[in-house]
Structure formats: structure tokens, C-alpha cells
Amino acid sequence: MRWEILNSRERKKLFQRLSAEYGISGGALDGVELAVRGGEVWAVTRDALSVEVNAIVESFGLKLMRGGIPTVAGIQAFFATADRTSLSAVEARDFIDGKTVPGDGKIAFHGSSPIDLAEGAGSGLIRRMSR
Amino acid sequence: MQIKPEIADYMGELLGPEYGTFMEYAQKPQSKSFRVNTLKADATALEGVFKAEKVPWCDGAFFTEDDVGESIEHFLGLIYVQEAASMLAATALSPSEGDRVLDMCAAPGSKTTQMAALMGNGGCIVANDVDSRRLKVLRFNLNRMGVYNTVVTKSEGARLKSKAKFDKILLDAPCSNLGQLRENQDAAGMWNRSLVAKCSKLQKRLVDNAAGLVRDGGAIVYSTCTFSVEENEEVVDYAVERHGLTVEPITGSFRHHPGVSSWRGASFCHDVENTVRIYPHENDTAGFYLAKLVK
Numbered sequence: 001m002r003w004e005i006l007n008s009r010e011r012k013k014l015f016q017r018l019s020a021e022y023g024i025s026g027g028a029l030d031g032v033e034l035a036v037r038g039g040e041v042w043a044v045t046r047d048a049l050s051v052e053v054n055a056i057v058e059s060f061g062l063k064l065m066r067g068g069i070p071t072v073a074g075i076q077a078f079f080a081t082a083d084r085t086s087l088s089a090v091e092a093r094d095f096i097d098g099k100t101v102p103g104d105g106k107i108a109f110h111g112s113s114p115i116d117l118a119e120g121a122g123s124g125l126i127r128r129m130s131r
Numbered sequence: 132m133q134i135k136p137e138i139a140d141y142m143g144e145l146l147g148p149e150y151g152t153f154m155e156y157a158q159k160p161q162s163k164s165f166r167v168n169t170l171k172a173d174a175t176a177l178e179g180v181f182k183a184e185k186v187p188w189c190d191g192a193f194f195t196e197d198d199v200g201e202s203i204e205h206f207l208g209l210i211y212v213q214e215a216a217s218m219l220a221a222t223a224l225s226p227s228e229g230d231r232v233l234d235m236c237a238a239p240g241s242k243t244t245q246m247a248a249l250m251g252n253g254g255c256i257v258a259n260d261v262d263s264r265r266l267k268v269l270r271f272n273l274n275r276m277g278v279y280n281t282v283v284t285k286s287e288g289a290r291l292k293s294k295a296k297f298d299k300i301l302l303d304a305p306c307s308n309l310g311q312l313r314e315n316q317d318a319a320g321m322w323n324r325s326l327v328a329k330c331s332k333l334q335k336r337l338v339d340n341a342a343g344l345v346r347d348g349g350a351i352v353y354s355t356c357t358f359s360v361e362e363n364e365e366v367v368d369y370a371v372e373r374h375g376l377t378v379e380p381i382t383g384s385f386r387h388h389p390g391v392s393s394w395r396g397a398s399f400c401h402d403v404e405n406t407v408r409i410y411p412h413e414n415d416t417a418g419f420y421l422a423k424l425v426k
Contacts, residue, residue: 045279047253047254048279048281048282050295052295053292054286054293055286056285056286057283057284058266058283059270061278061279061280061281062273062277062279073208073274073275076171076208076275077171092203093203096203096206113172113209115206
């Protein structure tokens with residue numbers, strides 16, 4: 001299966017979607033190319049794209065999305081400006097473990113670090129368990 | 132810990148009067164250590180989170196008794212649990228932002244992620260390994276640490292070819308693992324002369340390929356986590372004699388022994404004195420060996 005690099009129009013469309021859904025602001029994906037393969041979107045540096053070796057390439061850069069949903073790695077790497085719910089250390093641990101925590105943002109944060117996608121559960125939030 | 136007579140003889144001959152102190156440390160649990168992932172955090176931001184002491188030879192790295200592997204910071208990729216002596220390999224190679232780097236035997240990725248952080252996610256790293264299961268762990272670690280300048284490839288390191296040469300190569304070679312005996316007693320159980328000979332042969336093939344893949348003026352850091360001279364100085368001597376590489380000294384705030392200049396009838400080139408042997412009792416770490424080879 002081949003890797004396809006998103007052109008500027010496709011890239012802009014993807015960014016607009018992520019911005020609308022998660023609130024990430026301009027600049028979040030600056031400095032990376034976006035490569036697509038088999039329903040997955042990968043963020044990778046331009047230098048890394050120029051690699052030519054006689055080996056099976058297992059991955060390029062960091063997996064940003066899978067099946068249309070941002071991955072945990074993608075969120076933690078690129079969603080620093082997202083629509084957030086800030087959690088204390090105890091709440092962050094509960095959230096990671098799949099428990100309901102107070103809040104109503106799209107992405108749960110601990111300090112300045114995005115943790116993962118959040119969705120409403122009763123009067124609070126629960127981890128969406130994205131991959 | 133019971134140590135095989137074969138190992139006792141070998142290490143006794145290597146260490147002489149230091150053997151007793153070596154064995155004292157070999158029987159003690161190894162200190163845990165971690166490195167702050169500067170792609171996502173800085174060391175000052177994590178001050179006070181863990182009870183930790185600085186690792187003198189690596190900025191942003193700490194020894195700790197805390198169970199950091201279960202922490203939120205670990206989940207978020209803000210820290211990486213890595214053996215302290217092994218941090219020297221990437222530090223010695225010192226890759227910078229615009230470099231094109233090969234990590235020839237990369238899995239599970241502790242040194243790959245360390246290099247990516249040193250490079251600020253710039254340039255590129257080809258992180259190669261031959262084992263599918265270990266490659267899965269490598270990819271997971273790269274993702275967790277927020278690394279996106281790295282291409283993961285699957286190949287025998289000795290057969291890997293590239294259209295363009297690399298500025299720097301890290302060859303953290305498969306070895307007989309005797310340096311891990313504090314953490315993993317199986318390592319001592321498996322060590323024998325036959326394993327050492329097999330590893331040495333493979334390591335020379337890897338060095339042959341690395342010498343061809345690095346550009347003129349580029350650097351290869353060769354490292355192992357074992358004490359066998361056949362896998363360390365003998366391989367470096369081979370690299371110097373066969374490929375005309377030179378060995379640069381490696382400096383830093385760590386106690387070490389220089390490479391041995393002769394062993395059981397074999398003499399090595401003068402350059403091996405610039406290589407670094409780290410024994411567990413010197414800095415309270417695992418055992419490690421490294422050499423910086425320049426083309």
C-alpha cells in the first residue's frame with residue numbers, strides 16, 4: 001500500500017475539520033507533512049519523507065489519525081491549543097483509567113499537556129479511548 | 132546470585148583487584164533512571180514531581196526510587212524510563228537538527244527517542260530493526276514520545292542500503308548482554324564463549340555495513356551492554372583496521388575504564404584506549420561499552 005502526501009487543499013480541509021471539531025488553532029500542524037495510507041494519517045517531517053532505503057517501511061513519523069479520529073499520540077503531540085478541560089493529577093489519573101471526571105471540553109488536559117479525547121457522560125466527561 | 136565459573140574467570144581476569152567490588156554491585160538491584168522528554172516538557176517543569184537525583188552525564192536525566200513507569204507523566208510521554216549508562220550513546224553521537232541519522236538496531240527506541248529529542252524533531256532518523264515484535268514496541272514508543280522525524284524500517288542491519296549516506300549512525304549492537312546482569316539474571320545464565328563468538332561475528336558485519344553507509348567525516352557510535360572484549364575492543368579494532376576509521380575520545384562526568392589494549396594473546400590498535408568501558412560499580416549503573424568512530 002502506497003503513502004500519499006496530502007496536497008495543500010487536502011491539508012487545509014483536514015485542518016479545518018480538526019479546528020471545527022476540536023478547536024485546534026492555526027499553526028498546530030506547521031512544520032509537518034501529512035501522509036495518508038490505508039485510512040491512517042501520519043505527521044512527518046519533510047526530511048524523513050526523502051528517505052530511500054531497501055527495506056520495508058513500517059511507519060513514517062507519528063500516527064495522527066486512524067479511521068477519521070485523532071490518535072492519543074496525535075492529540076498529545078499537536079492538540080495543545082484544543083478546546084480543553086483541565087484536570088488535576090487525581091482527576092487525570094481517573095480519566096486515564098476510564099472513570100468519569102468533572103468538565104465539558106473536547107480534550108482533557110493535565111497542566112499544559114493534552115491527555116486524550118473526552119466525551120460527555122452524565123454530568124461529567126469520560127475518555128473516548130481513541131487510539 | 133550464583134555466577135557461572137566461566138563468567139567469574141572472565142571478569143576476574145578483566146578486573147583484577149576490582150572484581151570483588153564489581154560482584155558486590157552485580158548482586159544489588161539496579162537504580163532506576165529516567166530522562167525528561169524535551170519534545171514535550173522541560174526538566175524544570177517536572178522538578179519536585181519525583182524524588183530524584185540528576186544523572187551527571189546527561190542533561191534532563193535523573194536517578195529515582197519512585198515508580199515513574201506508572202506515573203501520569205510517563206503516560207503523557209513527558210518522561211522515558213531509560214538505563215542511565217545507555218544514555219551516553221546518543222549523547223556521544225550528538226545528533227543535531229539538520230542531521231540524517233541511522234539507528235541501525237533501534238528497538239525498543241530508548242536511544243531513538245533520545246536522539247529525536249536532541250534533534251528537536253528536525254532532520255530525520257531511520258530507525259531500523261529486524262524483529263517484528265520489537266518494531267511494534269519501537270513504533271509505540273516513538274508515538275508516545277511525540278516523535279515525527281523518524282522512519283521505521285524493517286531489515287537486517289547488515290543488509291540495509293540507502294540511496295543517501297548518513298551523517299551519523301548509532302550502532303547499539305545485539306550482544307551477549309552481560310552488562311544487564313543486575314537487572315536480568317538470565318543474561319548471566321545465557322552467557323558463554325559460543326554466544327560471544329556468534330555476537331562478535333554479527334557485530335563485525337554490522338560495522339562493515341555502517342562504515343559503508345556513513346558519509347566521509349561522519350560518525351558512528353558503536354555500543355554494547357556487555358563486557359566481552361571480543362564484542363567490544365576486538366570489533367573496534369576490526370573497524371579501524373578494515374575501514375580506516377579513527378576513534379575519538381568520549382568525555383563527560385562519568386567514571387569509566389579505557390578500552391583494553393590486549394586480551395588473551397590478541398593486541399589491539401592504540402585507538403581502542405579512546406573507547407569507554409563502564410562497569411556497574413563505577414557509577415552504580417548497568418554495564419556499557421561505547422566507541423565513537425569517525426570516517
